[in-house]
Amino acid sequence: MKIVKNEALPSKETCSSSLKNVTDALYVINGKWKLAVILCLMQSPKRFNEIQQEIVGISAKVLAKELKDLELNDFITRNVFPSTPVSIIYEATDYSRTLKNVLSELSAWGEQHREKIKESMRKQS
Secondary structure, eight states: OOOOOSOOOOOHHHHHHHHHHHHHHHHHHOSSSHHHHHHHHHHOOBOHHHHHHHSTTOOHHHHHHHHHHHHHTTSEEEEEEOSSSOEEEEEEOHHHHTTHHHHHHHHHHHHHHHHHHHHHHHHHO
16 A cells, blocks of 8 residues: 655645535445445446346345435436336446546555455464
């Protein structure tokens, strides 16, 4: 993990603005499952059951709520096809794809964190 020393501290205004931006972002994508659902749908459009199978541990009730929240915030679209039975396909929007770099960085950080935890566990053994 890269730690930068002797770096100038941000101004109070910069810090306050950054905090507001992060708070706003986390308000929209908060929770355990929203980013997982977005990632799942970035791969390809899917039906409800396909999403639930891919995201291990999410209940149908929670998935339904997360899909509604993500649709409300324009991260996904819900496409209804009039067939028998009705077919509903969920798809990531272009807006959700603006999270690509954030998700990539978060994934890289998660990998570093996992390695750090493994190293800590080795030291304790």
